[in-house]
Amino acid sequence: MFEPVSLATGAALLAVGYLAGHLRRRASPPSKAICSCDHTYAHHHLDTKACNAQVPRDVYTESGRRVGVRFVPCTCRHYDGPIAVEHLLQGPFLPPA
Structure with missing residues (x-):
């Protein structure tokens, strides 16, 4: 009939x-x-960290009547969020000349 080893393996x-599916579903998003x-x-400048958005x-x-929307530069002057590991580990490859 049925082989017990293949039933246990299945x-x-x-x-x-x-x-695995249950644990993956419960994991927090990155x-x-x-x-x-x-x-x-x-959106932030690499050197100054100011926002360009x-x-x-x-x-x-x-x-006092609203007539529309105008886009202005963001007033953020320094990025204060989490920094990716790639940006922390990258450094100069050559010494300054």
Whole structure:
């Protein structure tokens, strides 16, 4: 009929697959490098760390009625979010000339 070794092997593979899928689903998603200004590390200048992104600001008339949106530069002056490991480990390969 059924061979007990193959039934046990199939049950073990099924259990391992179920547990791996369950644990993967419960794992937290990877964190993104987001600054407190809600922009990513890519929006910040490499040397000055100032933000290069544009943020929307509402435009109002003198009577106080909203008439639209204007994009202005972000006021963030320094990236304060998490730094990727690649940026921490990279350094000069050659000594300064």
